[in-house]
Amino acid sequence: MPQTQKTLTEGSADELLRAFNVKVTGNILWAGGFTELVLSIAQFVLGNFGQALAILSAGLFFTAMAWYYHGRRIPIPVRIMFIGLLTVITIISMYQNGTIGVYWTYPLLVSCFFLFSGGKGIIAALILTVIFAATAMYVMPLDDGWRIAATLAIICALGSVFVVLLGELQKLLRKLVITDTLTGLQNRHLVTGVLEDAVYRFRRYQRPATVIMADLDHFKKLNDEHGHLFGDQVLKQVAERLQSVLRQNDRLFRVGGEEFLIVLPETKLDEAQYVAEKLRALIAEHSFNGRDARADVTLSLGVAELAEQQTWIEWLNIADSALMEAKRQGRNQVHTAPASPTAEVAPT
Numbered sequence: 001m002p003q004t005q006k007t008l009t010e011g012s013a014d015e016l017l018r019a020f021n022v023k024v025t026g027n028i029l030w031a032g033g034f035t036e037l038v039l040s041i042a043q044f045v046l047g048n049f050g051q052a053l054a055i056l057s058a059g060l061f062f063t064a065m066a067w068y069y070h071g072r073r074i075p076i077p078v079r080i081m082f083i084g085l086l087t088v089i090t091i092i093s094m095y096q097n098g099t100i101g102v103y104w105t106y107p108l109l110v111s112c113f114f115l116f117s118g119g120k121g122i123i124a125a126l127i128l129t130v131i132f133a134a135t136a137m138y139v140m141p142l143d144d145g146w147r148i149a150a151t152l153a154i155i156c157a158l159g160s161v162f163v164v165l166l167g168e169l170q171k172l173l174r175k176l177v178i179t180d181t182l183t184g185l186q187n188r189h190l191v192t193g194v195l196e197d198a199v200y201r202f203r204r205y206q207r208p209a210t211v212i213m214a215d216l217d218h219f220k221k222l223n224d225e226h227g228h229l230f231g232d233q234v235l236k237q238v239a240e241r242l243q244s245v246l247r248q249n250d251r252l253f254r255v256g257g258e259e260f261l262i263v264l265p266e267t268k269l270d271e272a273q274y275v276a277e278k279l280r281a282l283i284a285e286h287s288f289n290g291r292d293a294r295a296d297v298t299l300s301l302g303v304a305e306l307a308e309q310q311t312w313i314e315w316l317n318i319a320d321s322a323l324m325e326a327k328r329q330g331r332n333q334v335h336t337a338p339a340s341p342t343a344e345v346a347p348t
C-alpha cells in the first residue's frame with residue numbers, strides 16, 4: 001500500500017551536509033575565540049599589555065560571533081575576518097616573539113580548509129602559506145626561514161590533496177545517499193527539493209507541474225508466490241520500463257518498497273493523465289521474466305496537478321489520495337485528482 005508522506009519530509013542529504021558544515025565552522029569560531037582569550041591572559045601575565053589587549057579584542061569578537069551565529073551558517077565575510085585578524089596577530093607575534101609566533105601559523109593554515117569549502121579553502125591556505133613563508137624568511141635567520149616556509153608549503157599541499165579527496169568522497173556519498181541501490185533510481189531524499197522547486201516555478205512563473213504516484217498491485221502476493229529475489233528483479237524491470245517512457249526532464253523516484261513517484265514539470269493534467277495511462281499499460285501488457293519465474297504485474301496510479309496556494313505536501317497528499325482511490329476501485333487503473341485541494345478525487 002502507498003506509504004504516508006511523513007517519510008518524504010525527512011531531512012535530505014544536502015540538509016544533513018549543510019548542518020554538519022554549520023557545526024564545524026561554528027566550532028572553529030568558538031575554539032578560535034576561546035584560544036585568543038586564554039592567550040590574551042598569557043600575554044598580560046608576560047607584561048605585553050598591547051598584545052594582550054589586541055588578542056583580547058579579537059577573542060571577544062570571535063566568541064560573540066560564535067554565540068550570535070550559534071546553529072546558523074556563518075557568513076563568508078565573518079570567516080574572512082576571522083582568518084584575516086588571526087593572520088595579522090600571528091605576523092605581529094612572529095615579528096615580536098620569533099619562533100613562538102610561528103607555532104600559530106600551522107593551525108591557522110589548517111583551519112582554512114575547514115572554514116572555506118573546496119577550492120576556496122585551498123586558495124585561502126595558499127595565500128596564508130605565501131604570507132607566512134615570506135614573513136618567516138624576512139624575520140628569521142635564512143636557515144630557519146626556509147625550513148618554516150617548506151613545512152608550511154608541505155602542510156598546504158597535503159591539506160589541498162586531502163580537500164580534493166574529501167570532495168570526491170563527498171560526491172560519492174551523496175550519490176549513494178540519493179540513489180536506490182536496487183533500481184538505480186533516485187530515492188526519496190531529493191523529492192522535497194524537486195517538489196519545492198516546482199511549487200516555486202508555479203508561483204513565480206505560473207509554470208504547471210503534475211505528479212504521478214504509482215504503486216504495484218498485490219506485490220506482497222508476488223513476493224510470497226515467487227520469492228523476494230524475483231520481486232527484486234520485477235522492481236528493477238518496472239523501473240526500467242517506467243523510465244523508458246518518460247522525458248529527460250521528468251523525474252522518477254522510488255519512494256517506497258513498491259511505490260514510485262513521477263514529477264512532470266511543464267505538464268498539465270491532461271498530458272500527465274496520458275502519460276500515466278501509458279505507464280499503466282506498459283506494466284500490465286507485458287509479463288515480467290525473472291531467472292526462474294514469470295509473472296503478470298499491474299500498477300495503480302494517482303495523478304495530481306499543482307494548484308494555486310498548494311504546498312508540496314498538500315499536492316503530494318492529493319496524488320496519494322488519488323492512488324488510494326485507484327486501489328479502492330479495483331487496481332490496475334489511473335485516477336486523477338482535480339487541481340483544487342478541496343475537490344473530490346475523480347476517476348478518469
Ligand SMILES: Nc1nc2c(ncn2[C@@H]2O[C@H](COP(=O)(O)OP(=O)(O)OP(=O)(O)O)[C@@H](O)[C@H]2O)c(=O)[nH]1
Binds near residue numbers: 001215257327
Ligand atoms: N522483493 C521486494 N519486495 C519488497 C521490497 N520492498 C517492499 N517489498 C514488499 O512489497 C510488499 C508490499 O506489500 P503491501 O504494502 O501489502 O502492498 P501490496 O501487496 O502491493 O498490496 P496493494 O498495494 O494494496 O495492491 C511487501 O510484501 C514488501 O515486503 C523490495 O525491495 N523487494
